[in-house]
Amino acid sequence: MASRKEFGSLSSGIIGSFASRNNDIEGYWAIGKLLSYCQSSSENALHIDLIRRSSSGAIPECEDIAIVYADMLNWLLKKRQIPAEWVVAATITIDFVPLDHPTVFLPMNNSSYSCRLICDIVDDNGHHHVAHRNVCCMPHDPMKEQRSSRCNQEMLRCIATYIEAETGYSAQKISRQTRLYHDVGIDGEDAVMFLEKFAEQFEVDMSAIAFYRYFHAEGLDSLALLKSLVGLGPKARLEALTVEMLEVSALSHQWQY
Numbered sequence: 039m040a041s042r043k044e045f046g047s048l049s050s051g052i053i054g055s056f057a058s059r060n061n062d063i064e065g066y067w068a069i070g071k072l073l074s075y076c077q078s079s080s081e082n083a084l085h086i087d088l089i090r091r092s093s094s095g096a097i098p099e100c101e102d103i104a105i106v107y108a109d110m111l112n113w114l115l116k117k118r119q120i121p122a123e124w125v126v127a128a129t130i131t132i133d134f135v136p137l138d139h140p141t142v143f144l145p146m147n148n149s150s151y152s153c154r155l156i157c158d159i160v161d162d163n164g165h166h167h168v169a170h171r172n173v174c175c176m177p178h179d180p181m182k183e184q185r186s187s188r189c190n191q192e193m194l195r196c197i198a199t200y201i202e203a204e205t206g207y208s209a210q211k212i213s214r215q216t217r218l219y220h221d222v223g224i225d226g227e228d229a230v231m232f233l234e235k236f237a238e239q240f241e242v243d244m245s246a247i248a249f250y251r252y253f254h255a256e257g258l259d260s261l262a263l264l265k266s267l268v269g270l271g272p273k274a275r276l277e278a279l280t281v282e283m284l285e286v287s288a289l290s291h292q293w294q295y
Contacts, residue, residue, distance in 0.1 A: 040120045042167075045159045048114050049169035052107060053157040056130060057171045063099050064193070064289050065185035069153055070178040071099065073134055077177060082135070088128035111159075127160035137174065151175050180286045180294055197284050200239060204232055214282035219253055229253040240288040247293045252279035 055061060061068045072084060075097055085094040091108040093100035107130060115122055137150040155171040198209040207222045218224045224232050230249070237244040253276065287293045 040118060042120075042124060042161045042163065042165070044118055044120060045125075045161055045165075045167035046169070048111070048118075049157040049159050049167050051114065052110060052130070053155050053169045053171045055110065056107065056132075056157070057155055057173050060186075061103075062186050063103070066178055066180065066183055067175070068099075068103060069132070069173060069175045070183070072103075072132055073151055073153070073175055074177040075100070076134055083131060083133040086130040086132075088130065089125070124162050125159060126162050127158070129156075129158050131156040131158070134175075151177075180290055193285055193288055194281070197240075197281055197288065200236065201281070204235065212281055214280065214285065216281045217278040218280075219276055220278055225253050236284065236288075240284075241291050242287050243292045244287075245293070247295075251277045 057069070059067055063071045072095070075095060076082060076084065079096070084100065086100075086104045086107060087093070088104070088108045088111045091105050093104040095101070111125075111128055112122070114120075115125070131154075133154040133156070135152045135154065137152050151174070153173045153175050155173070157169045159167045161167065194214065195209075198212040201207055201212060201216075201218075201222060202209040205222055205224060216222065218229070218232070229252070233244055233247070233249075236242065283295055287295070
């Protein structure tokens with residue numbers, strides 16, 4: 039027989055899942071990405087309403103997480119045959135506080151945070167069933183984090199399709215290690231146009247890219263071309279710009295290299 043006492047274990051299960059490294063956004067730990075959002079928006083906390091399936095965060099990723107955990111709550115209720123009307127409120131609070139001391143897992147620096155997670159389920163008798171979890175975290179950094187192997191491959195497929203449409207290079211041959219200049223053969227003015235369209239289609243800020251590191255100077259301004267030719271500017275040997283670099287930048291909407 040269903041019992042309201044089970045709400046305590048439901049709260050613990052939900053908050054345990056939320057704290058897990060398996061809770062990811064596009065392959066990266068969700069808590070690190072949420073911390074990055076809070077820093078960019080000058081917020082210290084986020085709130086998720088599991089009944090309304092909504093979040094206080096103003097980015098799509100926050101809404102996606104709200105939907106995932108609202109669905110988890112509904113699934114747990116059905117699994118335990120608990121009437122949904124017994125739940126009048128259910129929330130998750132994510133509160134970030136800068137660490138004031140080093141830990142075993144994180145050094146003491148300005149990027150280290152303590153994340154306090156709280157799941158609160160309120161039943162129809164007005165009782166609160168609360169579970170807490172504390173984790174240490176740092177802001178999301180795609181240069182330091184390894185993406186989960188479970189990550190959806192949709193972005194990679196989209197980029198491969200884009201490359202094929204722009205260059206004729208078969209999408210079936212494209213992997214994350216494929217190099218634009220060395221393998222696909224993009225260079226000079228064609229590379230300029232390719233990156234401009236890429237930035238527009240995938241909404242990526244490419245202003246920080248050092249073009250001359252990956253392609254020859256054709257298509258750049260004449261001064262840059264002259265410097266390259268006379269040896270006063272970039273070296274002639276080109277570095278590899280890979281599909282993985284495009285993918286990471288597309289996911290973060292900013293050139294990362």
